[in-house]
Amino acid sequence: MPVISSKGKAMPESPIRKLAPFAEKALKEGKHIFHLNIGQPDIKTPVEALNAVRDHKLDVLAYSHSAGFESFRKKLAGYYAKHDITISSDDILVTTGGSEALIFTMGSITDPGDEIIVPEPFYANYYSFSTQSTVKVVPVISQIDNGFALPPIKDFEKLITSKTKAILICNPGNPTGYLYSKEEIKQLADLAIKYDLFLISDEVYREFVYDDSEHYSILQESILDEHAIVVDSVSKRYSMCGARIGCMVSKNKSVMETAMKFAQARLSPPTFAQIASEAALEAPESYYTETVAKYKIRRDTLVEGLRQIPGIKVAIPNGAFYCIAELPIKDADHFTKWLLDEFHVNNETVMLAPAAGFYSSPNEGLNQVRIAYVLNRRDLKKAINILKLALAKYTDQESFSTVKEKVTL
Template identity: 75%
Template sequence: MPSVSKKGRAMPESPIRKLVPFAEQAKKDGKKIYHLNIGQPDIKTPKAALDAVKNNSLHILAYSHSAGFESFRKKLASYYAKHDITISQDDILITTGASEALVFTMGSITDPEDEIIVPEPFYANYYSFSTQSNIKVVPVISSIENDFALPAIAEFEKLITKKTKAILICNPGNPTGYLYSKSEIKALAKLAIRYDLFLISDEVYREFVYDGLEHYSVLEEKDLNEHAIIIDSVSKRYSMCGARIGCMVTKNKSVIETAMKFAQARLSPPTYAQIASEAALEAPDSYHEKTVAKYKQRRDLVIEKLSQHPDIKISVPKGAFYCIAQLPINDADHFCQWLLSDFSMNNETVMLAPASGFYSSPGQGTDQVRIAYVLNQKALKKATKILIKGLNTYRTKFESKTKSEN
């Protein structure tokens, strides 16, 4: 029997999805689950986007341009201009989700065994796409002690080798919710220029910023035109995760031309989804204002509720819709599974993402979970209550045992 590849074996299972069988069993057993484990927003997609697809008049669902609709790219250039990012439609390549933008970026700038440095914890699929591209993720550890702020530049410098091709950040961050400051971006820009590295910035949560702070993009740094690559997506911005439309943006002509060859190979991004995504740009400003206000309330609620527990340490997110909570337990993977398989409160439970899946360094984050606050206030209140009850029950059941084992 022919066998699968080493690469295939090395591909990580989704840390979020590996609990799915336990969740399915819990549902079969009649339990209600509050999903704090996945970044699927409950916000409605803009009406303009939904209507554009409903009202389309296509008779033949044909290929589009490999770089995506030109009309869409022109409108996107205007969108970026509003965010102080000055680019033209030719600097944009429409991709099938941010996922494809990452794969094209890695393919365009790295060869097997090359390295990219990524602040850890990081979006788990960065590791998957790196494995798929035969390159190595080199983590630089950020800490919950300072809300996962940018590690010291010296820490990056220690990790730079001849194989280092890029630094990859997520801003605001998934899973941390950390928003890099202008001075942090400027420090990274200087570093990228000094060592001639690409600076890849995943900015899919650009609009999700709280407390009057402002997002600062790598493409606002004028000296970084040849180094900066933005990864973007409509998934969270317009609650259109199922569209599978993203883009990569760079003013580096060689990179965009190279990425275009990857894009031509796969022919074109999905047509219906482009129609929806182009129309979503017509959503009024109030769409994001309302959405962000809602997420801010949710964030505040989660922080307030979990902070009441003396042994939960929580990093206050300034952006995106995730936060990392450090729990007074040893094995968050087991705790998350146990919540599904062995615990309930009035026949309800919560599903969380164990944070270990967001670290590539062994043994990191084993006492942390990622909480996606994508539920309404009422559900969040319930869910945090269940989480705290579950935590306390779990500790009495397992921690004494664990302690005696130590």
Template identity: 80%
Template structure:
């Protein structure tokens, strides 16, 4: 029998999706599952996007340009200019989701065994992308005790070797909700210049910033035009995850030309999704304002509810719609499965994402979970109550199990 490659065997499971089969099973058994494990927005996309697809006049569903519709790239450039990011449509390459944007980026700037420095916990797929690209992630660990703040620049410098090609951040962060300050972006920019590195910023959650704070993009730092690469997407901004349209933005002409070769190899991004994405950019300002207000309200309800549960620790997220939560348990993987298989309140239970999969070393974050606050407030309150009751019962069961083990030993 032919063998599967070692690289394929090294591909990690998604901590977000690995229990999906189990969740489907319990739903068939009659339970309702509140999905706090995945960032699938429940908010409707702009009506402009859906109407554009419904009312299209295409007679042939043809390839687009490999780098995406020029009209879409022009609209994206105008969007960024409104965000105080001065770019032209030639600085933008449309991709099939932010995932492809990251894969293209890593393909352009790294060779096998090269290294990128990433603050952890990080978006779990960074691990998968690095495995596909045969490169190494060098993690710098942030902690819940200081709200997952950026590590010191000295710690970054200790990680830099002759194999280091880039620093990768997610701003605001998935999974922690941490928002990098202007000062931190400037420090990272100076580091990129000092060591001649690329600075990659995953800015998919740019619009979701709370408490009168502002997002500061690496593309606002003109001193690093040749070093800065932004990865973006319409998935979360417009609640269009299934569209799978993202983009790479960089003023480094050589990088964009190289990324174009990768784009040509996969032919083109999806046509209908580009039509929808281009129309979404015509959504009124009120769409953003109302959407961000909903997520802030959900964040406030979630954090307040979690902080009332004994033994639970959560850092206030300033952006995105995720947070890392520390629970009074030893094994979040076991707890998450137990929640689905065993526990329910009136046939309702909760699905979480164990946080160990968001760390390079999967022995970290064992008592943590990632929660996505993408449910409406009433469902969110129910989910918090279920989690509270579950922890009360689980703690008793876990203690009893440990006690019995010690007696038998």
């Protein structure tokens, strides 16, 4: 019988999607699920994007250039200019989602067995993409007690070897919501120059920053012109997850020429999705400001609610729309399944993402969950109350099981 590849066996399950069978069972049982497990915004897609597809004049749905529409890339360069980032359309490669941008990046700068240092917890698919690229993720652990701030630079330096090719960050962070400061970005820039490394920044949540904070891109560091690679996407910014349009941005010509060969191999990014994404750039500034204002209210509602639940530890996220919460339990994986399988309040329950899947270090994040605050305020409050009641019942059961085990022994 033919066998599955070692690479295939090594591919991790998604901590975000692996609970789908439990959710499907709960739905068949008539339960309503509040989905806090996945970053699917409920904000409406800009009407400009939808109308552009609806009103298209195409007679043939043809390939585009492998780098994406030139008109789209020029408008993207204009978008970045508004954020004090000076690049040209030639520095941009349109990809099928930010995911493909990361895969192209890894393929362009690493060989099998090379290493990329990543602060953890990190976006779970980084591990999947590195497995596909036969690259080793080397984690440097950040801590919930300081809000998942950048680990000390000396912790990075201890991990750098002859195999190290890059440092990868997500700014603002998924799953933590942490926003790196300008000073932290400069520290990483100096480190990249010192050891001649690439610095990759996943900046798909750049618009979502709160409390008068500002996003600072690695592309704003002139010393990084040959070292910086940015991954971006329209998925979250314009609530267009299904469009699957992203981009890879770098001033390093060799990197972009190499990435183009990967782009040519997959022919082109999807045409209709590019039409919608280009049009989305015409959305008024109020679209961003109103969207960010909604998420700030949701963040405040979530954090305030979680802090009222005994035993929960949560850091205030300054960006994106996620947070990591540490629960007063031993096994978040079991708890999240139990929520769907056995618990409900008036036939309603909550779906969370176990945070251990956002770590590559063993035994990290076992009692943590990632929460995506992508629901309206009313539903968030209901979900928090369900979580509070669930934890009370679950921890009682956990305590009883521990006592029973001790008695048995």
